[in-house]
Amino acid sequence: MNVAHGVSSLVGSSCAIQELRCKISAAAAFDEPVLVIGETGVGKELVARALHAESARSSRPLQIINCAGVSSELLASEMFGHRSGAFTGAARSRQGRLRAADGSVVVLDEISETSERFQATLLRTIETGEIQPLGSDTVAHVDVRFVATTNHSMSELVSGDCFRRDLFYRLAGIIIEIAPLRDRLEDLPELTAYFLALLEQRYGRPRRLSEGALSLLEQQEYPGNVRELRQVLTRAYGSSEAVRISPSEVDAALFPAQPCSRTTVETGDLSLEGVVRRHLQRTLALADHNISQAARLLSIPRSTLQHYLTKYRIEAPAQRAKQRAAARS
Ligand SMILES: Nc1ncnc2c1ncn2[C@@H]1O[C@H](COP(=O)(O)OP(=O)(O)OP(=O)(O)O)[C@@H](O)[C@H]1O
Ligand SMILES: [Mg+2]
Incomplete structure (x- = not known):
């Protein structure tokens, strides 16, 4: 546990922040995927870092993957890796961030920006721990904990318009919602x-x-x-x-x-x-x-x-x- 970067890195004493600290500590004690919900700039990354720091996985470095503004193919290659020649421009094989994060926590930043196909692959990886690099026939196993973040509201998420419902329900085992600053001006x-x-x-x-x-x-x-x-x-x-x-x-x-x-x-x-x-x-x-x-x-x-x-x-x-x-x- 790396307490210096844990819940004490969240500044504030409003009820909302006190509850948030409790939720992070409680979530850190489990090993389930987590969905962090909150408006832009509200502290989602800070919360994900605190969760990692408080968890038993803190001795391995946290990996943060930005899912927004990246094509599905690039994102899949970044996460799962690829064999050389898997696609145009793939001159060398690449290991992928999930392998590098084995034993640690992976933050999927702005998960709702990913394609439906990518989400289907991700769901399988969350459930089985299996990863298959692009262009490869071999399946490897990784042990990572996923923390996804989104700035869509809970009602938008439940409506199913933001990302696949099956992925939402898999991630929704632990939901950490961060109150906007205007609701905790104290x-x-x-x-x-x-x-x-x-x-x-x-x-x-x-x-x-x-x-x-x-x-x-x-x-x-x-x-x-x-x-x-x-x-x-x-x-x-x-x-x-x-x-x-x-x-x-x-x-x-x-x-x-x-x-x-x-x-x-x-x-x-x-x-x-x-x-x-x-x-x-x-x-x-x-x-x-x-x-x-x-x-x-x-x-x-x-x-x-x-x-x-x-x-x-x-x-x-x-x-x-x-x-x-x-x-x-
Ligand atoms: N409670 C807090 N205490 C101290 N600093 C905070 C707190 N909440 C947010 N911050 C700071 O505010 C900035 C934005 O936080 P962060 O990047 O975690 O937000 P975000 O929700 O991930 O934003 P985005 O939706 O744009 O990705 C950072 O500099 C972060 O350190
Ligand atoms: Mg962020």
């Missing part, structure tokens, strides 16, 4: 501190988020999940002039809004109250929670802004910080 303080610490380790400049900058980050939807957050922070870090990263530096680092994203369609609140509330929160964050400055930005008197903040129950930062501290304890 992880933001820890995630942002973690990524800023990594940047400081690399570039030597210490940086912290101001209260307003964190609050601005808390108002985002993150269709690109943790990877998007990391990139936003990297840009804000690169452009920040003082130790405290300001709201306007975060604002400039944010990705442009994506009006047609799945997120907006599914969860966007387009009621007038929702829009006004978000606008007030965003302006307050931009003003680093200085109410007079926010009122100036909104071109309204301070008392009018105060009235709206009470009406829409928008909390002051000190109150929010207290709530967060209480949630952590």
Whole structure:
């Protein structure tokens, strides 16, 4: 077991992350195939690595095979190997990644992007451990554990439109679903501190988020999940002039809004109250929670802004910080 890269590599203390750690540890104790489901950038590869690190197979190196954007023939050759002359361009024999992964774990990244024929071969290998290199008559046996990842939702997977049902049911013995970042925003303080610490380790400049900058980050939807957050922070870090990263530096680092994203369609609140509330929160964050400055930005008197903040129950930062501290304890 390689605990350093295990479940402790997942940053966050939300219920979703705590449950995820438990699921990974439980799955690591078995030797069945696993299907890791989650939106892009949510941490599927990180989870697969943690699962390998916590398992009894961790002493052998993990193999990650990217199944997207590769032709079926190339993918089959990469996984199962080939004899020389098996196809045009196959000048030399090749062993294949499954042989190299014997005794370890193989991650099939974006399994849903593979062809139906490839999936049929894969199903057989999962069930029997048999592999047949392209152009060869000999069948060999490997002992690998498969972890497949997909960014399709559970309902899409169950409908059978994403990949073969028989393969889905074989993989679905253990399913690990990762919640999108927008559903566990309470992880933001820890995630942002973690990524800023990594940047400081690399570039030597210490940086912290101001209260307003964190609050601005808390108002985002993150269709690109943790990877998007990391990139936003990297840009804000690169452009920040003082130790405290300001709201306007975060604002400039944010990705442009994506009006047609799945997120907006599914969860966007387009009621007038929702829009006004978000606008007030965003302006307050931009003003680093200085109410007079926010009122100036909104071109309204301070008392009018105060009235709206009470009406829409928008909390002051000190109150929010207290709530967060209480949630952590
Ligand atoms: N809980 C977490 N703690 C720390 N880092 C995280 C966490 N979740 C994701 N990350 C980081 O976010 C980035 C994206 O994660 P990862 O590559 O595992 O996502 P993915 O779901 O495989 O994405 P894709 O669908 O695009 O392949 C990586 O830099 C990863 O280390
Ligand atoms: Mg990935």
